[in-house]
Amino acid sequence: MFENLQDRFDRVLTNLRGQGRLTEENIKDTMREVRMALLEADVALPVVRQFVEEVREKALGEEVTKSLTPGQVLIKLVNDELVKIMGEANEALDLTAQPPAVVLMAGLQGSGKTTSVAKLARWLQEKQKKSVMVVSCDVYRPAAIEQLKTVAAEVGAEFCPSSGDEDPIAIAQRALDSARRHFKDVLIVDTAGRLHVDEAMMDEIKAVHAAVTPVETLFVVDSMTGQDAANTAKAFDEALPLTGVILTKTDGDARGGAALSIRQITGKPIKFLGTGEKTTALEPFHPDRIASRILGMGDVVSLVEQVQDKVDRDKAEKLVKKIKKGKDFDLVDFKEQLDQMNKMGGIMSMMDKLPGMSQLPDHVKDKASDKELGKLVAIINSMTSQERRFPAIIKGSRKRRIAAGSGTQVQDVNRLLKQFTQMQKMLKKMKGGNMAKMMRSMQGRLPPGFMPPGGGMPPGGMPPGGGFPM
Structure with missing residues (x-):
């Protein structure tokens, strides 16, 4: 997400860092570049105007022009303004109500509403320890109810049955009664989407809203629609009292215009980002962390949280102990590390959160892609247990x-074995706990696709005392 914006801002801010002092002229040039970067990212024009004006006004202030590092101060101003337009801080769901707390999901067709219901159910169960029931009031799309039933089973949420010949309001009321009887903490109501905002749709969703009085009414919108996402959210908000937005498909959105426009145009906070197709791919929206990513400074806090949540600490510690005892790191261990990385959303998800990753050349990013990661797993899966151990x-x-069984070439198998052998040699240097020596030898030498170049992060999952899995 934000790749195009990152590239443009990186060029603009690199020039700024080299400035000995700021003048009205170079501030004007910088703001012109920032304006173009935001417009290319499909940020709404009123938001761009306000952003540029606010930064320019502060940049011409005495504090910046007299600073010893004016370029860095201006970068901070840009960062602060990005945070401001996206909403200052993460706004959590407010579920402080007599159970079951009802969450109503609204949005256009194809925005990822039903998948978001499952993702949110999973997040509430795993992070908030809530018991969740879900129900579909979409009686117009034949597969909608069945789809929700399938994804609800996948995430372990209770599914309240409904059918296409029922009235949506009756379904919602019945689900609320069922959630009460089963002592559920949260009921998530999936509503029908339409291809566009129309009066019939709004009347129906208003009636459903009145029937269940939700504590949270979330608008689900596709981030790839850019500033149109903000305009659609505004139209919904005029009909419904929205409490927040879930921005979906952000993994496929290189521009980021929706994220930067929604809060300013609607006054409603983005509460979650959908970052992929898996039901685990839902992140709370933190404006400060997103601003940091846009400016190429990464999002290490989110990465650490990801590691803590997803890494199997027992397996990681067993591997560290195994290596310290001088035992060989084999392809079974190698595959475990790849699986750990997949659990965290893949290598690209991790790299996106590391500082400076936007500056990597495209050919390096291609070699470190999740597709390459999948190829490595397929090759190891095609081996016998004996081959993995020896x-x-x-x-x-x-x-x-092995190549035939994994749908790859012999050269791919050779490349994996070469990477594995290099890794094995480096890990032998851990024997006796000599981690520092191993880290120095690893720096910049690991093959692309196994560790970001220069990343310097230890393999073996989360060893005692911290670290990232690779």
Whole structure:
């Protein structure tokens, strides 16, 4: 997300860092570039105007012009203004109500509403320890109810049955009664989407809203629609008392115009980001962390939280102990590390949160892609258990069989084995706990696709005392 904006801001701010002092002229040039960057990101024009004016006014102030590092101060002003237009701080769901607290989901067709219901149910169960029931009031799309039933089973939420010949208001009321009887903490109501905002749709969703009086009414919108996402949210807010927004498909949005426009145009906070297709791919929206990512400074806080949530600490500690005792790191261990990375959303999700990753050349990013990661897993899956434990036995005919079984080429198998051998040699330096020496030797030498170049993060998951899994 925000790749285009990151690239433009990086060029603008790199020039600023080299300025000995700021003048009215170079502030004007910088603001022109910032304005173009925001417009190219499909940020709404009123938001762009306000953003540029606020930063320019503060930049011409005495504090900046007299600063010893005016370029850095101006970068801070840009950062602060980005945070301001996106909403200052994360706004959590307010579920302080007599159970069950009702969450109503609204949005256009194709915005990812039903998937977001499952993601939110999972998040509430895992992070908030809430018991959740879900129900679909979408009686117009034949597969909608069945889809929700399937994803509810996947995340372990209770599904309240409904059918296409029922009235949406009756479904919502019945689900609320059922949630009360089953002592559920939260009821999430999925409503029908339309291809556009129309009167019939608004009347129906207003009636559903009145029937269940939700504590949270969330508008689900596709981030790739850019500033149109903000305009649609505004139209919904005029009909419904929205409490927040879930911005979906952000992993496919390189511009970020929706994220920067919604709060200013609607006055409603973005509460969550949908960051992928998996039901685990939902993140609370933190404006300060997003601003940091836009300016190429990464989002290490979110990355650490991801590691703490997803990494299997027992497996990680077993691997560290195994290596310290001088035992060989084998392909079973290697695959476990790849699986850990997949649990955290893949290598690109992690790299996106590391400082400076936007500056990596495209050919390096391509080699470190999740597609390459999947290829490595497929190759290891095609091996026998003996081959995984003793990779040295993998020769010509075995390589051909493994390549055929994984849908890859023999060169891919050779490349994996070469990367693995390099990794194995480096890890032997951990014997006796000599981590510092191993880290120095690893710096910049690990093959792309296993660790971001220069990342310097230890393999073996989360070893005692911290670290990132690789």
